Amino acid sequence: MLLWINGPFGGGKTQTAFEIRRRLPGSVVCDPEHVGFGLRRTLPPELRGDFQDLASWRQGVVEVLDLALTKHDGVVIAPMTVTDSGYFAETVGRLGELGHDVRHFTLLAERETVLRRLRERGLGHLIGYVRYPGHARGKRPGPRRDTWAEGQLDHCLERLAGPEFAEHLWTDRTTVPKTADRIAVLAGLTLRPNDEGALRTRIRQAGVGIRHIRAD
Template identity: 80%
Template sequence: MLLWINGPFGGGKTQTAHEIHHRLPGSVICDPEHVGFGLHRMLPPALRGDFRDLASWRQGVVEVLDLALTRHEGVVIAPMTVTDSGCFAETVGRLRELGHDVRHFTLLAERETVLRRLRERGLGRLLRRAGGKNPGPAGDTWAVRQLDHCLERLREPEFAEHLWTDRSTVPKTADRIAVLAGLTLRPHTEGRVRTRLRQATVGVRHIRFD
């Protein structure tokens, strides 16, 4: 089974994917962004656009996930924002055509909720600046500029199943996905502090410096 976790940038996809992975023995995270980052690094900075527009990204994601789903016995988890119908058909749709059990979920939240979550990711901006990189104005990040488009598109029926997360914690969202997918997660028994530390570690590991 593939769990494709969609949602706006800053919507909690990565944290939810890692929560499920943490509590689902045998599962593995296959992040489609890594394919895109690799393609970006092959290009001069001036030519780097949205890697989802590259046919090589869409084909590569399908090929890698097809291999993982065919050879790996456990659940495969893919956290990735996809808002374009054509791109969705060429990735999620293509994997279904290949016969895989793909469960697609979109994490949604009100605009202010997502903006607050993006502000909480400010550590990445500080580390980029410390590394000599220019993170750009706080209110003008790429994720913020994409937010309205993402929220509008992802509410469409084709991107169901929709899960609203404004009043849900990451562990509770993971529980909801598991129930809908017919999976059994290990109980969430960590205290609040340990959970926050683990989530912070996930966030730091996903800071990009290029």
């Protein structure tokens, strides 16, 4: 089974993916963003646009996830923002056409909620308590704003609200573990109980965020 976790930048995709992996034995996170950043790094700086516009990214994601789903004996989790319906069909849709059990979820929140999360994504905030740290793309040290992600926010929220991007899960008033629980129920999976204390959760989520800092 593939769990594709979609949503705007700052929506909690990566944290939710790793929460599920922590509590679902045999599961693995396969991040399609790694494919994209690898492709970008092979190009001269002046040619480094949105890697999703590269057919090689869309084809590569399908090839890599198809291999993982075929050979790995466990659930595969892919946290990745995709807002273009055509690109969505070429990746998520194509994997379903190949016969895989694909479950797609879009994490949504009100605009102000996502903006607050984006503005809390600096390294200083990571070591403090963040209920829903979210995706770590473009994170920088200190209180500087993630202006790229903020610039994409309205577009992401508008496009992802469409019916083709269901199942929609609203996260304004919930936590990462509870969102993981909800995805598991909808996918027919059973997670281990979340018996982790608040301090340990904060430290672990901070570690996830730091490991997924992007310098590109």
